[in-house]
Amino acid sequence: MVKKKRGKRFWAVVLILIMLPFIGFILKQSAKQRIADIPLVETSVIERGNLSSNVYTSGTIRAKNSISVLSDISGRIAEVNFKEGDIISEGDVVASLKTDELYYAVKEAELNLDLTKRRESTELASAKRAYEEAEESFERNSVLYSEGAVSKSQYDESRRLLLDLRDEVEKVEEVSGKQIELESLRLEKLRADLEKSKIISPAGGTLTNMQIEAGGFVTLNQPLFTVQDFNELEVLTQISEYDISSLKTGQKVLVRSQGREEAFDGRVASIAPDAKVASNGQGSETVVEVVVEITEPTDAFKPNFSAELQILTGSLDDVLLVPYEAVYTKKGGEKVVFMISDESTVSEMPIKPGLEGDLLMELIPLDGSDPEDVKVVLNPTEKLKNGMVVRVKETEEEEKQ
Template sequence: MTSSLLAACGQGGPDTSKQADAAALVPVETAVVASRAIDASYSGTATLEADREADVVAKTNGVLLKLFVEEGDTVRQGQVVARLDDASPRLSLAKAEATLRKLEADYRRADEMFGKKLLSLEEHDKIKFDLDNQRAVHDLARLELSYTQVVAPIDGVIGKRHVKEGNLIQLNQPLFHIVDFDPLLGVLNVPERELNTLKSEQAVSMVVDALPGKRFPGVIERVSPVVDAASGTFRVTCRFDAQAQTLKPGMFGRIDVIYDRKQDAVAIPRSALIEEDGETAVYVVVQAAPPAPAADAKDAKAPKPEAAAPKPDAPKTAAEAPAASSLQAQRRVIHMGFADGEYVEVRDGLKLGDQVITVGRNAVRDGTLIQIIDTAPAPAAAGVPVAEKTP
């Protein structure tokens, strides 16, 4: 019975061993370390806001008789956007004009009498002061009448209308909200380590969630020289053109500030990086060392006659075919340089042509045997002839 078990084990041994070795290989995807241009940049997020916006408020009381603009309309500074009831201010102006004409006539007569020494200086000055005061009252009445024509204080677009025709409007009540779309600003809160890196007039670019696939150019408008002690950041204000009103205030954008470029950087994808124990590392594909041959003690003492050299004409069997080389993962600590959206520069730890693991790196450790999954067809195994296609 023991011999039967040994025979059974002898029959299944080689195939079982090969299947176990194949199962032990961890499938991974790799990328080749190559030379490419990499931009040194800072990326941050910001909500777009208008550089100029204002509320249109009523400067006098009255009933709103007419609206001349609506939400979404473009207006110019000084354009009439609404009209209030002007009956009372118009009557006040007419009354002030009548009083002004009377005082002007009184002053002319008083001036003639003063020249003939028929009027004292005190009475002459009193009439002149009354005339000056009435002129001010007249100008104020004219100003009050002009306030019934509500005008836009800035150029822009009507963002919101707060009132309706027929409403009784009170002094300083908001009627409209005007937004100037050009330019729009995005404010970044940047860590203090970048204080000497970001400067005014540097070019920036932005993508917004509402408009995927589009990138909008801009420029740094100003950089605050003060660092907020609570957050350790400083304010960087970026300016963007409205792009024919494609960009809107309130949109959420991701802003990239490119401040340097290296043309021939040794680069790898970000997906290859591993952050462990405060170090940045990658797994590199290397050739595994061949296992040491295990010699059987009995076979060493008494060599079998079958171990003699095979005849030159004898074909190689499957067991005698050279074994395929094994690959393994090797952990390497690297030092990074510039970094952009997809790639990072490696200043130390890798060389051009190395292969780094990008997919499956979390499943391997230093020395793990791996199998590279490649979409390209694998080359034919050594020692196996390739069938030629017939024409």
């Protein structure tokens, strides 16, 4: 009997020893499953620092002062005194038209004006003499009529003649004045055209877009050349309707030419009062034209170059900062971040977004707290609840430590 009991105990021990690894494996798997059920989250830390908000865009460089010169008259170019790229001053005669026909036309108009003045003067003098004679005749007939020496019909006839001749004098004076004025205007226009035959630069700068040559013919309002001041440059850009509200004149801008890291200072010079629809690679969008003045002297830019713009729309010092990925918007529109305690427990903190930077945003806790250096969950989802325990995913640096 004793041997049988010992045998049973022996086999019981053997069975237990055999089952122990299986039991351990099952317990280990169960523990792993429980751990796996705890959400694994990535985190960041609320920091305190300085923040700037920027709008990034591109534009085309152009001369701040640029004047396109058009032809005031038609004619053939006699000579061109400058070439494209030359630097000229205000008042320089860039080119001139042939003036032979204009010169003779001016002389002819001067003669016509003189002849008109003489002719009209003669006609007016004749009309005035006839009126004066009629006036003397009427005065005599008035005396004779009062004495009964002439009939009433004779008196009335002399009076009618006097009035008619007075009207004639006024008519001749009016017509004479208009004829002289017309000839004067013709002469004035021809003299102005003669003066316009000299194509004068309205400003100083560099000659560009030259479209004239000696012997060529130009027509009225034809573009001739452009004068640009390359010492003062600006950038024309278009800002989306979503970003334009953050722009103000005077804001600082960093200007870079494409392919270069060096930035030059600029400022927002003007913002168009209205918007327009512009085409882009994906369709169209509503934009507002903005002009940025390059305030730092440099020869790195040329008109028609493309420029990259970084417009500083705001800045703050010593504020709480958090990544955009840490902010969760609830169904009602409330924004929160999920902080993690030392016990890996999540606590929800309502916040108000402040200034937005490139990667970080200003964090304003609604409870007035100062959660600096506190960990927050990145990319939280609706499954994350207040008081939930989470597992924090270690960074590569933490794993190495």
